Amino acid sequence: MTTTTQDNLYDVLSRRGLVSQVTDEKIRERLSEPVTLYIGFDPTADSLHVGTLVPIMVLAHAQRCGHKPIAVVGGATALVGDPSGKTESRKMLSREDIDYNARCIAGQIANIVEFNRPGEESPAGAVMVNNADWLTKLSWIELLRDYGAHFSVNRMLTMDSVKSRLDAESGLTFLEFNYMVMQAVDFLHLYKSLNCTVQMGGQDQWGNIVMGIELGRRVAGADLAGLTMPLVTKSDGGKFGKSESGNVWLDPKRTSPYEFYQFWRNTPDVDVKRYLGFFTFLPIEQVNELGALEGVEANKAKAVLAYEVTRLVHGQGEAEKAKDSAGKAFGATQDVTGEAIPHGALAASELGAGIGVVQLLVNAGLAKSNGEAKRLVTGGGVRVHVRVVSDIGQRVTPADVKNGYVLIRVGKKRLFRFDVR
């Protein structure tokens, strides 16, 4: 993992379509020497999701190019919360919650990026820090005295992130306005404490990154730089990272490796090449080759994508199982006995008198409510084994057990196997 290559990080990212903007035209030269760089992560949940996979990949690429990555957990940000945020606003979290989330997130990042082990410091070993550690110690007066004069509100008002909010209906609160101040202070702090000179982040972080660079220059005469990654979008404009069951998480308890694999396997044709570049470490030549496949062939590329990403996040064993199970279930054999296929036990005694399909759908988690299950049946989307069920009163009986299991399918892709004992 830590093999240092001759590749320049900028070239690597650029070839993979991972560079959106850079603050310094000479970023390439800057990266020809090992540097310390950082990306921030939001600890608002105890798991990251596929959207946050991009920054993790970027940290890993940086490490492979010999740089030292820092993952910054935005504990301070989560501590103050965010009342705005159209959808589920960042909830105000307790210090304990944040620490817990940070540990979970660190574990997930550690699957892909190599962290320093206690006691042995390697030059490119990643470290994780929490900005609550320094931001909570900073007093209001100190902040104003040391940094206040270095922030130009005029300048801040020109930032896109601010401008868009000023005329938006929701407005912009002072609290949110201060996020960029906090993030700027973070950058300065990391520069001073760890000699971190490069910050990376999603395209939406551009303004915050720039503020940090400017603060560093004014306060410490530092020469800092930033690079942003494009936001991951779906070609059809939909939100990336959502599936039938909501967010696609990295935590196997939230999103099973099988579902995870399926999420990637179902990538639209036009997005496959981009995703291969973003979410796998396959050499760029192979990415281009796979990405060039057209028509039915594109499915091969999707299978590779799904396998590779699953392997990165859940390990080879889980990836193999998911691939194998999915391959059999969707292949000519329609074999659904795979280990990774969602399944559960069903007592033979329970089945004796027959169980309503609706009930089974809910038990299997294929429908959230009886109503939804009924709608699915009425819509012709439910099958027991291969037979379509059209009557919501239909019961599944021992006669439906084949080879020791009852298979319930919803649509073409979702299925659940009840192993009867």
Add this chain to the structure above:
RNA sequence: GGGCGGAUGCCAGAGCGGCCAAAUGGGGUGGGCUGUAAACCCACUGGAGAAAUCCUACGCAGGUUCGAAUCCUGCUCCGCCCA
């Protein structure tokens, strides 16, 4: 501090006393077509129930009315303008 406007379902956004579980669009799900793709067409999209029906829901708390998402009062939050 004052004036005005606003708060509706996953999101956006109609409704402005009964016909409202709430138009329309997006999203999502199911069907058709396919390649576990896209585009397109159709349907569904609060909960319980076989159904009748019942329950929950239009920022929060009360009130008026036979009847309220709709009217009134107070509160909370947001926007705009004035100071």
